[in-house]
Amino acid sequence: SDVARFDNLLQPLAPYLTRQIYSLYKLGILTCCTIFTEVCQAIWHVLKEDFVAYPSVAKWAEIIGEFGDRWNYPFCAEAVDGKHIQMRAPANSGSEYYNYKSFSSIVLMAVCKASCRYQDQSACWGPKHRAHMSFVVDEAFPLRANLMRPYPGSSGLDEAKKIDNYRHSRTRRISEKGFGILAGIWRVLGRALELASEKAEAIVKACMALHNYLCTTDTTDTDNTVVETGGRRGHQLPGLKNMLADRATSVAIEVCNNLEN
Numbered sequence: 001s002d003v004a005r006f007d008n009l010l011q012p013l014a015p016y017l018t019r020q021i022y023s024l025y026k027l028g029i030l031t032c033c034t035i036f037t038e039v040c041q042a043i044w045h046v047l048k049e050d051f052v053a054y055p056s057v058a059k060w061a062e063i064i065g066e067f068g069d070r071w072n073y074p075f076c077a078e079a080v081d082g083k084h085i086q087m088r089a090p091a092n093s094g095s096e097y098y099n100y101k102s103f104s105s106i107v108l109m110a111v112c113k114a115s116c117r118y119q120d121q122s123a124c125w126g127p128k129h130r131a132h133m134s135f136v137v138d139e140a141f142p143l144r145a146n147l148m149r150p151y152p153g154s155s156g157l158d159e160a161k162k163i164d165n166y167r168h169s170r171t172r173r174i175s176e177k178g179f180g181i182l183a184g185i186w187r188v189l190g191r192a193l194e195l196a197s198e199k200a201e202a203i204v205k206a207c208m209a210l211h212n213y214l215c216t217t218d219t220t221d222t223d224n225t226v227v228e229t230g231g232r233r234g235h236q237l238p239g240l241k242n243m244l245a246d247r248a249t250s251v252a253i254e255v256c257n258n259l260e261n
Helices: 002-016 021-026 029-051 057-071 159-185 197-217 250-260
Strands: 076-086 105-112 134-136
Touching (some): 002 197, 029 197, 057 159, 105 159, 105 197, 134 159
Parallel strands (some): 076 134
16 A cells, blocks of 8 residues: 555655654745755655666566567667756856756656666666667767667658667667656656755755655556656766767767667
């Protein structure tokens, strides 16, 4: 039940939540804001190892098999995309957080499994990625041996390339579905965050961890959930590399053509 799931979540969080509920009514606004950030950090600390952890070798094989079975896209490890998390620009930040959509934001560069669960970002950008698997991305990313973007253009493509683009699009939308589910449940992400960038990052990470926790402990299928598209550029969360679109290598083109066949 939902009550049991909530109790199971509170048990590992209890050591980090030392303040009593009744005392909150006697605390000032700044103190409450500090407690809120501490709770978000505690949620991430407790849940990240079990629900947002880097996959093992056996887990990689399971994830790739799930993409093949559910979305008919072979050797796919994750779907990657970015979403702008709107926030109020920090003082004296200039245009650092200002994006092409004409508002300030940080960028959640998400790595999603076939079940719309989020993965550790180092699964894609880190040096541990393995051969014979790829990550599906949109046209904003470069074509690399482990980054598969669709064939450019809508005309002049043969039937095989059109089918590959269709399967690629159907697989990549998993990341956008994940954004829609995340923003639909955690409504704080549906408006501008009136917080410093470090606190905004803590909120986003806590929402991701709770999203994975709920998906793991819930048997409801989210395949038909309403989607919400995300953006790409802006101030990225620390630890993420900036992937600029450039010319594809011959190795990447060969891998893409092999997937088509």
